[in-house]
Amino acid sequence: LPKPETPHGEIVILEERCKGCGFCTEYCPHHVLAVAMKYNAKGYHPPEILHAELCINCGFCRMICPEFAIYTYEPKTGEKP
Amino acid sequence: LPKPETPHGEIVILEERCKGCGFCTEYCPHHVLAVAMKYNAKGYHPPEILHAELCINCGFCRMICPEFAIYTYEPKTGEKP
Amino acid sequence: MKADPRGVLTGSHYIDGDFACCEGALAAGCRFIAGYPITPSTEVVERFARRAPMVEGALFIQMEDELAASITLQGAVWAGKKAMTVTSGPGFSLMMEHIGLAAMTETPCVFVDVQRGGPSTGLPTLPSQADMMQARWGSHGDYEIIALSPNSPQETFNLTIAAFNLSEQYRVPVMFMMDECVGHMMERVVIPPSDEIEITPRRYTKLPPGQYFPFKPGEDLVPDMFKAGDGYRLHVTGLTHDYRGYPVMTAEVQEQLVHRLVDKIRLNAPKIWRYEETGVEDADVVIVTYGITSRVAVEAIDIARKKGIKVGMLRLIVVWPFPEPRIFELACRGTALVVAEMNYGQVFYEVDRSARGKAPVVLAGHGGGTVHNIEDIVKKIEEAHRCRS
Amino acid sequence: MKADPRGVLTGSHYIDGDFACCEGALAAGCRFIAGYPITPSTEVVERFARRAPMVEGALFIQMEDELAASITLQGAVWAGKKAMTVTSGPGFSLMMEHIGLAAMTETPCVFVDVQRGGPSTGLPTLPSQADMMQARWGSHGDYEIIALSPNSPQETFNLTIAAFNLSEQYRVPVMFMMDECVGHMMERVVIPPSDEIEITPRRYTKLPPGQYFPFKPGEDLVPDMFKAGDGYRLHVTGLTHDYRGYPVMTAEVQEQLVHRLVDKIRLNAPKIWRYEETGVEDADVVIVTYGITSRVAVEAIDIARKKGIKVGMLRLIVVWPFPEPRIFELACRGTALVVAEMNYGQVFYEVDRSARGKAPVVLAGHGGGTVHNIEDIVKKIEEAHRCRS
């Protein structure tokens, strides 16, 4: 049996919505994200993508974001977990 | 050791208070009481004493009477259970 | 629109005001009562509990308290039912917060208060008319309601329908102010065929989602309505809100919204007023009264007339909004006014105010527990007559 | 009696009206608050929660809702405490049943309502004065209360003491009607030494059990009191009751009891009225106002005076009972009246009634959310002035 391919996710960050809670960066199981140094217009530090290639499209960041400011999708299928 | 004397109770029925529920007559453990044929002024049948000598001053009739219409006491000691 | 025949018990019945109220509600299309028992109003819901399983789409639920009852019905209204709740003094006091909510969210619904002696637990089984000011002022903030007061089982039937119709027309909670006498008095009640009963349908919007704004008023200051589940996906809140229904907590939106809420009743008042005048034309004294007291006052009027005093009667059917101009007119004509009500002065204040000092206004009050002593009213008529001259 | 020094925070403080209310209560001898948080009144109980453990015999409890809070305090009163509860519009609506209970059982206590925008949830953080009629009429049945309205933190302190004193003197629930502005405004509050604060002690009976009847009134129509645990073994009920406190559900006892309950305030009203007049002597227009609005109106008066209109002010300190005769006097003198209040007409009705058509009465109303626009009041002054001439 062929080993199922590890899924991959593209990350979209809607920076201006972010309130810098750090939930996504802290709990990304693959440590894909980091807190950016920069501020958004609201004065918060949004997340930034450290290791885009490691994202497995698990969607945890999307689910835990209180601001609806981040999500991922599978670039081929378009699936949003 | 002398066998303790069976306690005895005198029964007092405040007939005019009675609403004829029959609780005392029904649940007297020694069947001392019966429902009288007569009516009181309110139109109820109060209890009457059938076997005065059998009363052991247990006080059940007193406790179950919703009208505070019956009680017993130990004639020597005056004890009211 | 004509009444749905399934709720209309056409025919002649010998029933009391409480039962008549239930039948009036059913005829008006009420299909939901959330209630909580309280003397002397309980018979209304008891009858509804018995009737509901026989009327398709009707449901009765007895809630855990009046707080619940008075908001459960509003949930039902927003889901599409015509609904009411029924109570008496102490329960009415508990409903005050939700009367405000209904006023604020413009929820058409009916609150029935079968008045008994108060304050507090007071005289649970005996009559009064002492919740009249509460009906108008009992909730916090500025708002306006409509209040009706029937004086017989037949009128209870008729006015219950009117109460529902008014509530739909103006999207306002209507207070149906009965008294224990009318509630428990048995008389013939004739229920007409359903096609003779005129029903105001809910003013549902005809606009599609996106174009419709739930709190944008029409010419008559009343907005059209939507209901949950219709695809509008809108928001309704007791916070100060804009025409979209969104909370906007500013003085400007407060002015827009709350001023409209009071104006939709105040400016439409001439269309809402309803009273009945008897022998007023040539009267020197007019008794202003309502509910059961109007039927007691007739005896006093008879006696006074026999004593040579020309007495008429103005019976309020709609008590709030109050027909201020008509009272002023009478006062200007020099007619002395006697306010006969089963309380220590409530509607009296509005009569007194409306008369503007043009004529004496005398209170024939009574604490309740029973209707007025007829002689007491006669004395007040005489007093008013004396003051006048 | 002088205040208990343990509750008096003598000195100068820079605090808001809410805190001043708490300090006033403590100075007045209040040792029990049952509360439930609601903006903008919460600071009163927050401060009390912090102060209570430091004041011997003081206790704060946060209840599960306002229904509980408004009766828990009555339990505390009958056990011997001076007590109050604190709320704002929505919570006040929930307290209506128990205001009626307090009136019926003649329980001395204080209900604080820091008014915010209504109806319903309305404007939770912004001011209004739209619960004034509710304070008077919000519970079912006939009853009378006393209502006060302060216009500064200092006066809040002073009047909170007055509220407790009046409640004890007349055995009546007193409504302490603040507004969000005064509640949240910081100013200097000078708390005098305790021996300069006059306190009305509870009027406990001096009669022994057997001779004392808990609802037998004195000459002033107010009965003396007992408290639980003192050996009287008496009964208190919200039902209509006789002088012994026993329920008697008849029209006669209703008349005896409830007529007295209203009369004890109505007949004693001249002793209770309290208002402040400024520049009224030669005024052509008098603004009747209260609470924060009185401090806004002064600016309007200044402007109007500059425009040559002689304007004075009558500031109500006690709003209920209402000083009807004084208004009538002014009206008879031909003074036009402007009622400035942060609502769409409430105290206005009483002013309008009291004027009896002798002078124009104009409402300078405002929906709340912020204080009046000064110019709006000026316009109403001009309007009143025009109507007059």
Next chain:
Amino acid sequence: MSVLNELHKASLSPAAGQTSPEKHPMDDFLRMDRMPHIWCSTCGIGVSVNCFAKALEKLGLPLDQVVVVSGIGCTGRVAGYVKVDSFHTTHGRAIPFATGMKLANPKLKVVVFSGDGDIIAIGGNHFINAARRNIDITVICLNNFNYAMTGGQLASTTPEGSILSTSPFGSYEFPFNLPFLAESVGAVYVARWTSLHVYNQTNAMVEAMQKPGFSFVEIVAPCPTIFERQQKMGDGLDRLRWYCENSDIRNGASTKEADIRLRDRMVVGKFVDTSRPTYLDAMNAHYQERLGPKYKVYEG
């Protein structure tokens, strides 16, 4: 002031109500000048008042320190008949009134005596919160499965299938299991007995009143005029017979099993008897710990 004159007249006229020539040992606990009480023949309320009087006697507390608080209902009238300081409050609110009383004067022994509708339908929120806080009061709840005073409507305790005026074709609601509910919110003493169990009932009242904290005694009692009549269960005496045959006394039973069904056997007994600090004890201990000696222990 004519009102005043009238009132003075009234106060001079002799008190209504008759004084019985003969006396009952419990008469001192009662307002004899208000007798006879309003309860129907074979109603269970009077039985519980009798047991309550006995419990007070047994406790030997000075009656001056006992307070009874009732809400509104047939049972709510209890406050009007017991000769202690007694308060007949509003429907559902006896518990918060009692809370205020107890907290204001902890020396008082405060007992709430009221009906199931009062305590757990409209009064439910106060019940659960007072239990949670462990306010030191005893709640005696007479459960007659309906709102009797208003003529017999559905209550939160009405067993499924019961015919009442607002469930004219039988109730289809699931009733509360009061002992389970009471336990879940932290009551320290929970017992259920019926009108028949007069000794147990009395003992439960004694134990409950002795227990510091929120104690709860449910009394299942007949309301022959309404409940038993509507269910065609006979009168109160018939119902006592039914209790006799259908009550399982199981002290310490799990409250989960204490559900009541209209015609099934019913568990009675003492279910919970535990301890935790009362509201005031917890408060005093807490403040002493946090504030140290500057805190004066609150004693009312």
Next chain:
Amino acid sequence: MSVLNELHKASLSPAAGQTSPEKHPMDDFLRMDRMPHIWCSTCGIGVSVNCFAKALEKLGLPLDQVVVVSGIGCTGRVAGYVKVDSFHTTHGRAIPFATGMKLANPKLKVVVFSGDGDIIAIGGNHFINAARRNIDITVICLNNFNYAMTGGQLASTTPEGSILSTSPFGSYEFPFNLPFLAESVGAVYVARWTSLHVYNQTNAMVEAMQKPGFSFVEIVAPCPTIFERQQKMGDGLDRLRWYCENSDIRNGASTKEADIRLRDRMVVGKFVDTSRPTYLDAMNAHYQERLGPKYKVYEG
């Protein structure tokens, strides 16, 4: 009618609030014209709204049939942000409003989303009675251990020892154990998760909404601005870390053990998942049995 004119003008002016140029997959579930929402940074409410949106997506229900009802509070604002028919009622009364809605139109999927203070302090009586009746609604109760909207006061759920504005020296009250309470009054589905447990939370919401009857999901969530700050527990992120270390997932655990203490480990999981007829099903079945074919099944 100048008011009217003003209103017309108002209705013509463009809606306030900005529309984000970029879109999030959940935007269709939200009133984007009201964003940003009022919740503080690291507050747990937004997380649960996100999970709720996901749960709706998973359920695949037409959104037109979903109704959200809230009471008053920070959490109570949820109704204002979710783009379904949504009702922001009065403090404590979301459940009875939802009851009316569900009973009036049983086709609606009615969800109550509100705070602990709202649902179980002031709203406690409705909670227990709706659960008892098994009204077919889902109650999502966000428990942040305090009344946040009003600035942080004691709630019926506040753990002992918590510092809040009305417990300035620490609370000495015993809080409700919500799962135990919910079970004792008959809720058919009871679960507790924290803001960290986003998958479990979402699943619980799905299961709860699928379950006929009264289902209850408690979400333990940070209120960094008040609760965590007052307890010196850091911000919401610190709190999530704490949940991570201190939550014991124990599905099926006895609700008795689900007490929450301020700094002790906490049980989370699905505690109750059972079945009994809903209020309407019971009613219909009952009437069909009693009244026979003349009874038309109630469908709204």
Next chain:
Amino acid sequence: MAKTEIKIGGFGGQGVILTGYIIGKAASLYDGKDATMTQAFGPEARGSACSAQVIVSDGAILYPYVKRPQVMVIMSQEAFTKFSPELDPNGMLLIEDELVDAKGISPTVKVFGIPATRIAEELGRKVVLNMVMAGFFAAVSGLVSKEAMRKAVETSVPTGTEGLNLLAFEKGYEYGLGKVQAP
């Protein structure tokens, strides 16, 4: 406008209210008259004397309360003591013969008695006593037609009991006819 005031008194459980209801209903629905029935409620009233008041009139009834009844139907001694002073001295008193002793009543009052309880017991159910009284009332007072009364009885009693109740009514009616037709 002919207007008659009727008061029915007895103790709780005797069916006093239903009797009043049937008279009112008969007059109002089946006899083309107007009729208002009122009653005194009270929680304190359990078991003690209770009453129903009916006004029957050819025209609209405004004041709905009975002030001086012309006809009184009394089924218990307590009710007699309590209510009989209100009776119009020229009125008519109908009593349950074996339960009520009408002593002291003004001689100008016409008194008619019927052993209604015994009649009811003979029919096998004591509870139909009030229907016997209703029949008696119909016959003796003549205020409401027999047919109207029968219809009112039929439509007001629990389904299944119509026969028994009508029988009781007839018994009372016959007994009454005997009384009035006899000199």
Next chain:
Amino acid sequence: MAKTEIKIGGFGGQGVILTGYIIGKAASLYDGKDATMTQAFGPEARGSACSAQVIVSDGAILYPYVKRPQVMVIMSQEAFTKFSPELDPNGMLLIEDELVDAKGISPTVKVFGIPATRIAEELGRKVVLNMVMAGFFAAVSGLVSKEAMRKAVETSVPTGTEGLNLLAFEKGYEYGLGKVQAP
């Protein structure tokens, strides 16, 4: 009667209200003047621009609201944008130099800047920024005496933090003196 209207603006968390409170308290309790402080509340306000308004007067203050502030203390750009149009054209604007760019302000306004955040950070706690501003305000405006301000600071900050806060106040005060004494 001399009356000055002051408005303090910034974002939530900067201690805006406390600054206003201290000014009001200093004037009212320790400087023999009257002072009224008001603030705008609102649940929607979380985290966004907020303000405190103080009126300081020699005599009783009736109208309690600031209409046209003569002095404005601004600690964030958003607050500047929102509030600066209200400022009296002949008034005085005190800004946090590094957070606020006072561009567009009327040239008739006297503008004084202070790097309060930096100064606070130098003291080790950014939160005392508002005390730096308070000191700066005292020195520059001269509306309230230094001693009164110091007392108000001392009695208004949490116990244990008086020293730090007073130090911050002094720093701001000194910086302010430098500004006004310099030509």
